[in-house]
Amino acid sequence: MSSAPGASEPASAARPRPGGRTARIRAQVLAAVSAVLTQHGYDALSIDAVAARAGVHRATVYRRWHDVGGLLADVFDAAGHQPWQPRDTGSLRGDLAALNYEIQDSLTDESSIAVALIAVSFRSEEAARALRRLWEDRYGQSEIIVERAVRRGELPPDVDARALLIAATAPLYHQLVLLRTPPDPHLPDRAAVTATLAASSGAFASTRT
Numbered sequence: 403m404s405s406a407p408g409a410s411e412p413a414s415a416a417r418p419r420p421g422g423r424t425a426r427i428r429a430q431v432l433a434a435v436s437a438v439l440t441q442h443g444y445d446a447l448s449i450d451a452v453a454a455r456a457g458v459h460r461a462t463v464y465r466r467w468h469d470v471g472g473l474l475a476d477v478f479d480a481a482g483h484q485p486w487q488p489r490d491t492g493s494l495r496g497d498l499a500a501l502n503y504e505i506q507d508s509l510t511d512e513s514s515i516a517v518a519l520i521a522v523s524f525r526s527e528e529a530a531r532a533l534r535r536l537w538e539d540r541y542g543q544s545e546i547i548v549e550r551a552v553r554r555g556e557l558p559p560d561v562d563a564r565a566l567l568i569a570a571t572a573p574l575y576h577q578l579v580l581l582r583t584p585p586d587p588h589l590p591d592r593a594a595v596t597a598t599l600a601a602s603s604g605a606f607a608s609t610r611t
Contacts, residue, residue, distance in 0.1 A: 434451075444522045447470050471529075474526060488544050502574055519533060520533065547567070
C-alpha cells in the first residue's frame with residue numbers, strides 16, 4: 403500500500419493479515435475494484451462505488467485504502483502475488499508459444515482486467531508505478547523459460563533472457579493493446595518461432611560482462 407496510515411491508526415492496522423475477516427473484506431473490495439474498472443472504466447472508480455459494490459461500509463474502505471490510488475496499488479499487488487509459473491513444454495519455441503497464448507487469452511477476455519489495468523496506468527501515476535513493478539515480477543518469473551532452454555542446450559549461456567522474452571511477447575501487446583485489432587490465432591506461435599530463431603542466431607547475446 404502506498405499511502406501511509408492515519409495518525410491515529412497504528413501502522414500494523416493497514417497491513418493485510420492472513421485469513422479471517424480482514425482477508426475476506428480485502429477479497430471483496432479488490433473484486434469490486436476489478437468489476438468497476440472492467441465494466442465502467444477508471445472515471446467510475448471511487449471509494450463510494452467500490453464500497454457499494456463490495457457490500458462494505460465506506461469508512462472501512464477509506465480507513466484501509468485511503469483513496470483510489472491505494473485501491474489500485476493493492477489490486478496490482480494482489481495480481482503480482484498470484485501463484486503462476488510458465489508452462490514447461492520441453493522446448494523453447496513451445497514454452498514461448500504457451501506464454502503468448504496465455505497473454506492473448508488474458509487480453510481478449512470479455513471482461514479483461516489486464517486491459518483495464520493497462521488503461522488505468524495511463525491515467526494514474528500510482529497505477530503506472532505498480533504496473534511497472536508487476537511487469538518486472540512477471541518477466542522475472544518468465545526467465546525460467548530461457549534458463550530451461552540453456553540447460554537443454556537450445557541456447558548459449560550468455561543469452562539476455564529479458565530481451566528475448568520482450569521480443570517474443572511484444573507482438574501480442576502491439577496488436578491487441580496498441581492497434582486493438584482482432585486476435586490472430588496464429589500470432590502467439592509465429593512470434594515464438596521468430597524469437598526462437600533470432601535467439602538461436604545470437605541476436606540476444608548479453609552485452610553484460
